[in-house]
Amino acid sequence: MKPTEHIVNLDLPPRERWGFLVDYKTELDALLECYLSDFQGAGFEFDGIEAYKNEIISSDYIEEIEFISSISKFTPNEILIANLYYDLLKFYLGCTAFAFETNGTVLHARNLDWWTDNNLLSSQSKIFDYQRNGNTIFKTVGWVGFIGALSGTKPGKFSITLNAVSSKDSAEIAMPISFLLRDILDNATSFNEAKEILENEPIASDCLLLLSGTSTEELIVIERTPKRFATRLPENGIICVTNDYKLLENGESSESELQSTSCSRYDRASELLGHGLPVNSEGCFSILQDEKVMMGITVQQMVFNNHTGQVELIKTGALTTGNSE
Template sequence: MERIIINLDKAPSERWHWLKDYKKETNNLLKYYLEDLSSAGIFETYIDTYKTLFISEDYQEEIACVSQYSDFSENQVLITNLYYDALKFVFGCTSFCVTNQKEKLHARNLDWWSENNILGEFTKLFDFQRNGETRYSLVSWPGFIGALSGVKPGKFSITLNAVLSNEAPQFAIPITFLIRDVLENAETFDQAVKMLSETSIASDCLLMVVGTNDGESVVIERTPTAFKWRHPENGQLIVTNEYLALTDNKQTNDTLQLTASGRHRRVQELLNDKTPSSINDYFDVLSDDEVKMGITVQQMIFDPANGDIYLKI
């Protein structure tokens, strides 16, 4: 898998100049996002106020840099980066961690429908570096500056799963930008969990955070303004696409829940039957016929201790 360095020592307006060699991929991805979002009520007439209130100047400059190497305006690039908050009903996702082992690995399927599997085909690994040292890494795509799945070596890893609550969306920071903020600025597992739990966000989500020390594994169940933590049971921590702690906020009969419970039970069955002892064992769980979905575009395993990423597309 191709790895690309994002140099955080450069000005934000210069960090994405490498996209000049990936213009076709960037344009295809942005076009795909915008076509989907055209039916989600997200229009450029509303984006300027949102950008001023909730998107940092650094991220605005990065968006402008992405725009420079695409055929789309800055506002259009920003709108595509809000994809999760606008269209999270097209996501699935299954994540798990076995916590009663010396080595804690964070396994995750990213389930996201796309035509011609462009999200799988265009996947890249991004290493965000300062002074030549990788501060954190993302599994992502050209033109997307936020984070759905990332790891900070020696500290923690974070993955995002979609969910729907009965709470209305809020004008607040998009969760994918908050995850990147946390990877960049939090120096401990506890700091990361606090930021992800207490910051108001635009829409619902489920966040798995896995640290390097004993007791450092949690699922944060979020609505825009509320949160509850879910901790491992019997040495296992599993998350799909349903609230198990924030049950009062649970929206019934939503599309995300159609397979969520079944996938959760199946992962639990597989872990009870055999505790994974190798990377291949973790991938076997992710690839089980009752866990992996037809829309799975990325399968990944993070090792928070050293920042290693194992990835299948």
């Protein structure tokens, strides 16, 4: 069985960081085809990808993408479009996340809900350990070919997870949120620095960001549109988020099917946490797997320990066999 966790060596030139992907060519092409087929199904065309790439995307990320293209059957621009999935097609994603302090640490837990055929996104989920000088700088949970971050942790500092939401605010020509999250995980040195960037940096699309640090005072949800933000604080030491704005006026945008379950998932997760905070990751997974919290399209379940940087991941397709990685 191929390993679930891989080191991304940031000391290497960008074209060499993802060299281990040569062992994943089949999985890489299957995943990229999965992403790109959703764009075709949505009738989406991105004629301005070349100009967008040159104006917005860093040279390091472009070089990483060019390497991935060199071992796949897809062009660099197609791989970039696949990496923009959230910003362009976020209505396909759900998600439930929560965080709290317990036993001297902060645990940050999340379900990632994303429709996929053949259990592909679940079975191919991996942990990426980004290192410099042999030391972990941050970790993300994702897939081969995806170089950004939807879920990540910086040991001893903070964790961030992204949930989908929609407003009627216009999209912006700005940094893709998944690339911004990777930048923050790499470069921000504190919870407060990450908070400042997440609140104020122009971004391409709406999102909800659960940011947790190392104490009860460092638990927030940042509600974002491309230009606006509102920051929600915890209640009774607990912060929870699903797929709807609690503070920002969203312009009465129509609900997606995933967003229509948002309030019930939020209420159920909050109820379970209110009965007593879990003391470990097993307790967090129990809440994530509750029948009123977990969706049929949940592909990943994860718990971050913000003090140690430990990441525990369950590929939900394995739940029926009792296996987790």
